[in-house]
Amino acid sequence: MNTNREHINVVWLKRDLRLQDNEAISNALKSGKRTLIIYIFEHLLLNDVHYSERHFNFIKESIQDINKQLSVYNSKVLTVTSDISSTFNQLQEFYRIKTIYSHVETGLLVTYDRDKEFIRYCRNNFITWEESKNNGVERGIVNRDYWFENWETYMTSHLEMFQPLENQLLNISEIEHLEQLFSVTDLHTPEATKFQKGGTTIGWKYANSFFESRHKDYMSNISKPEASRSSCSRISPYIAWGNLSIRQVFQKAQQLKAKTSEPKHIGPFISRLRWQAHFIQKFEMEHTMENASVNKGYHKLKKTLSISYQNAWKEGQTGFPLVDASMRCLIETGYVNFRMRAMLASFFTHILWQPWQFATTHLSQLFLDFEPGIHFPQLQMQAGETGINNLRIYNPTVNGLKHDPDALFIKKWVPELAHLDTTFIHEPYLMTELEQGFYNFKLGEDYPMPIVDIKENRKRASDILWNMKKDTEVISESFRILKRHTL
Incomplete structure (x- = not known):
């Protein structure tokens, strides 16, 4: 190992893929030391079931955009596929790392555990790891006293400017020399997709x-x-x-x-x-919300698994046009609005009566904007398992007639129904055999029959969940949740 290594700072980018108003970068630059910016495609996330190729492509596009901005400073992001400790072991062959800067990440349990291990790594290697607050979210608080005021103060505070000193960023030649040590990530992504591009x-x-x-x-x-x-x-x-x-x-x-x-x-x-x-x-x-309902009273709620129901929902083949249109749109574009997301979750957990945990990875892989801190609380809220939120069981037919009255969305994403009259597009299962003949359309062949009786299943879910709200443990947990998470 080179004993005359230069002391540098490192910025570890995670879910903060920008240069402006990036407190981690700003703090590193304010130190005056030369700085390396890195992004690591970690194996633990590449192999995690919550992520998919669309997420990694968005990240790559974001890094490409950062590199274009950094080219003015003759620098770029060192982008590697590795593990965090291995990466820093390699870097320390060439540089003595004084401080690592990043944002606090409210991520999955695997990233939380990784961070705890990395704290020990930094301590053992005499490295300071300085984490900045991310978007006003605070780590280590036990209740919401003054939380809103603190958030508002943070949101109205000055924006951090990206202003590196001359030659303060490691230059491209130096970074290319480092790249020889690593498995460098190919940042090329497909051009022809319907996903929003990153950056x-x-x-x-x-x-x-x-x-x-x-x-x-x-x-x-x-x-x-x-x-x-x-x-x-x-x-x-x-x-x-x-x-x-x-x-x-x-x-x-x-x-x-x-x-x-x-x-x-x-x-x-x-x-x-x-x-x-x-x-x-x-x-x-x-953090236990990743795997279990925040309200422990709902842990006793039992549902019968149906792989056939789950697959029909995942593939947009339930026989309910708005549900199927929303799922197919999500598969192809990575986006549907909030109401359609809520309806998809409600349909899965209430109408199909499936545990919300079995919807998590399918939806997280599809949502281009997958954010763990939004994903799990929202799924539980739509599943009616918080004890503190109103129970909402979305009727896809009613929502279709109200929010897509001309069936424009359904026609686009369920084209096998597009030639039907609008009334039948919303409820094709009401067509008689004679009417199906008029349109040269066959229920069960051209489009599936409904996989469940929505009226019957909706009542079952409503009755069970409303009764559970009276459960003593659900009530006790509801008070605990309100005390911990509300002002």
């Missing part, structure tokens, strides 16, 4: 077009599966992977709210930024 640059294109014009129909179309695709902000993946910070978006939205003559659309958007932080904070404080 801060395109993230701001979505955000700016929303703030400039698209927000004007935000609340009018928020529940409509087709219209919401353009009138919602569509920045959720850019927030989930850190291409944009919540603070940047919050301040931009507040500026618009102050000058617009119609704040009715921007106000609700800002409130959803708060809710986003609220749910991640909840998950941060109750």
